[in-house]
Amino acid sequence: MADEHYHSLIVPRHDNALTREMVTLNDAAMEYIEHAMAHNTRKSYLSDWRHFEEYCQKRNLRHLPAEPETVANYLSELAKGTADETGKKRKTSTIRRRIITIRKFHDLWMSVQRSQAKEKGISFQEMLNPADSVAVRETWKGILRKEGERVTKKRPLTAEIVTAICREIPNDLQGIRDKAILTLGYAGAFRRSELSALDVEDLEETGNGLWITIRQSKTDQTKKGERILIQYGQSNETCPIRNLRRWLKAAGIRNGAVFRRIDTSRKEVWPHRLSPQGIKDTIKRVAKKAGFDEEDFAGHSMRRGFITTTYALGHHERDIMEHTRHKSLQVFRGYIDDLKKTENNPTSNMGI
Template sequence: MDNHFFLRDFSRNSQSEGLSDKSMNSLSVTKANHTIDAYESDWNDFCDWCRYHHQTSYPAQPETIVNYINDLADYAKASTIRRRISAISENYNASGDHVENPCRAWIVKEALIGLTRLKGTVQKGKTPIYWEEIEEMIHRMDLTSLQALRDRAVLLLGFMGAFRRSELAGLDVEDIRKYPQGIVVTIRHSKTDQTSAGQQIGIPYLSHSSMDCIHALQEWLTAAGITSGPLFRSFLKNGKVSSRRLSDKSINLIVKKYAASIGLNPEMYGAHSLRHGFATYAALQGVEERLIMKQTRHRSVEMVRRYINEADLFTNNPIDKIFNQPK
């Protein structure tokens, strides 16, 4: 197995040689299919993390597991972290190889205990920005300004493409291809595409040109005189557009600036608010999980389901069903 996921194939377990076929069959159904699917998703998430950090997932060192735990703590709940480590441990148990299970190491157990004691609850990510809030931000912009034209394009493209800030900052003009239906944006380097095979995002035209991402993008490029190279750029002191790429930190500051412009607390918002906002807003509109994942390019369903659960607080709220039903 290339991904070293063993839980679906109990026959690989070297300790099962003395078991009858009937016994093997009973062992193979000890976990439901949806449980195996969840474990495989968790294992794949760990493998993706290892590839990104140039670590080995199988065999893995206990220190690798500890580092993975602490990275998960940036966005995942304590229960999610424990389940992920349990999935990794179960997969090692099912391997049948003489490879030590790194999850059994004392530093991994201490890391889980320490994380709970120090943090209590895991830190929450940035607050999502919804479509109506982006509309208000753009309504307040002075679109005679070159900087405002750029910032409008950043907000709309960041939201529509559900981009990570590094992906948005890394885009070139050559990464965008126009079609009658809209544009296709190619991400050449991404957190979940370590082989640089490229990921493509489709963004269709909108009927309202003031909020149309493609229209805003073209206005920015035309006004700035950009025909190739970095898509979003910084400005020189004289106000002219530079040749330098806008940094991901600058994109973060742009989001904070416009959050503050409509009375939101900028400390609660950042570049990730656009990606988070798209996923949650899509869930509020009843878009199915599969389609949300297609646009956000999440490899694991865990984060997408978190966004859906946030939206579900309102879409399936008893107060709404009691008081906001049509008469």
């Protein structure tokens, strides 16, 4: 089923013979467009686009196709905190994503116009995507110079922190599930979306450990699938395989979604899959319960912690990347920048 906003996307004609006509993308076209990107990415784009639409509507401005000045002013107001009634100044990372969203929606709009014009034998007047205009590019440069682009990274969940948290997790139904999420997420360097999507059918326990098939991920949108091996842990309390076994047995899960929502008042497992947001909330909750600042951690902390720990232990970058499913060495090294700076640091042994 197509997302509602995509499904009902009606785009007006540009200045040509088709100006008065409207075109609605059919179900099949929208379904393929949606599957061209990850679900969470699509949700972010839709949310961003709705915000831009509302901004334009309140100012009686056209949003599709938008004028370059409209987009440039929108970015400026996002940075200043005047784009909506919240008064919130947006981070440069958010503004960057809004530019990408506006560009993608205009690319889609122009593609439809071009196709429809060709079918009717009418010439289509090409136009510059407003997100690529000089006004927008210069506004974006100015925002970066003035506001900067500081990246705030979440704290990694290292082996020591995972162990400390596990000690504080109670042995009730929710605790058994949470411990399985934490230890499996750490050992598999999982993204929260990957953990959420796991099914029992993706698991295969052997004498060597647990083979897990990841059917789709951020770096595998075409669903080729990847298999990783997780071996047995040294401690019974933090072993991801044993914790997963305990959870599946306690929850009575034999097929379908591995991690599910729980009715804590009735102590019942629901059939609904735990969402990526639910995975993130779980990590924050168990970290807080163990005495850590929950704001320091997020779902990505498990993945960051695995990379940080294994690199510090001396594992080769290539082997870690194979396990974490990283395709880019540059992206991977972003996780270990701080560690690399401590190796053979030029300020060591300076004699002062």
